[in-house]
Amino acid sequence: MSLDGRTLTGGWRRGHAVVRDLDITVPRGRVVGVAGPSGCGKSTLVRMLALLHQPWAGHVAVDGATTPRVRFSAPAPLRRRLGVVFQQPRAAADPRLTLDDLVVEPLRAAGERDAGVLGARADELAERVGLTAELRGRRPHEVSDGQLQRACLARALAPGPAYLLCDEMTATLDASTTAALVSVIGAEVERGLGVLTVSHDEPLLAAWADEVLRPWAGQSA
Numbered sequence: 001m002s003l004d005g006r007t008l009t010g011g012w013r014r015g016h017a018v019v020r021d022l023d024i025t026v027p028r029g030r031v032v033g034v035a036g037p038s039g040c041g042k043s044t045l046v047r048m049l050a051l052l053h054q055p056w057a058g059h060v061a062v063d064g065a066t067t068p069r070v071r072f073s074a075p076a077p078l079r080r081r082l083g084v085v086f087q088q089p090r091a092a093a094d095p096r097l098t099l100d101d102l103v104v105e106p107l108r109a110a111g112e113r114d115a116g117v118l119g120a121r122a123d124e125l126a127e128r129v130g131l132t133a134e135l136r137g138r139r140p141h142e143v144s145d146g147q148l149q150r151a152c153l154a155r156a157l158a159p160g161p162a163y164l165l166c167d168e169m170t171a172t173l174d175a176s177t178t179a180a181l182v183s184v185i186g187a188e189v190e191r192g193l194g195v196l197t198v199s200h201d202e203p204l205l206a207a208w209a210d211e212v213l214r215p216w217a218g219q220s221a
């Protein structure tokens with residue numbers, strides 16, 4: 001079982017592909033690192049694999065299931081198998097929601113209405129990522145980047161994804177928060193989560209990933 005990108009090609013500007021003919025496999029229970037300099041196309045690759053950006057050529061397969069559709073047009077059961085954590089938690093989080101609401105919003109969006117079920121899931125996820133009861137009632141502007149990124153990780157894990165895509169997830173975090181989040185994800189990997197983590201932080205990738213790919217090595221970005 002794996003998340004696969006096959007001969008992926010795409011970008012944002014016509015005639016200027018930043019991802020070219022790329023094959024990538026993220027197996028369940030493994031951490032695959034992708035390294036590359038700023039601006040080379042790492043986020044674009046993550047967005048393609050997360051079914052958020054349409055490849056110009058090639059395809060993405062989630063445990064063998066492919067879809068030509070992206071964003072909200074992609075089948076919901078397929079999207080729910082993919083969790084994403086972005087670089088900037090403040091840009092990713094709705095400022096009107098408390099951290100608890102942020103975490104369980106994907107479950108509400110999937111149709112869960114039972115307050116008991118949502119509350120129990122919020123408790124379990126908060127415990128897992130290390131959010132205190134006091135923090136859980138605050139809004140994004142009332143917490144630090146690290147605390148907000150913990151909530152964004154809990155949110156990404158809430159639907160029980162098979163794969164987690166981390167786009168420079170720790171770029172704005174201090175070393176102890178980075179270590180804490182990597183450890184939370186490590187426990188999920190033990191349970192079979194497949195992880196793709198992109199970063200320009202080579203020491204982090206060397207310590208965290210089972211393998212590190214450098215698809216842009218030798219290319220000018």
Ligand SMILES: Nc1ncnc2c1ncn2[C@@H]1O[C@H](COP(=O)(O)OP(=O)(O)OP(=O)(O)O)[C@@H](O)[C@H]1O
Pocket residue numbers: 011012013018036037038039040041042043044045168200
């Ligand atoms: N929404 C967009 N519209 C137009 N161009 C974009 C968009 N997003 C990215 N690009 C361009 O595509 C190229 C690759 O960007 P991408 O964000 O994938 O790189 P990256 O390797 O993740 O960079 P960084 O490490 O700095 O985050 C860049 O030249 C960027 O300017």
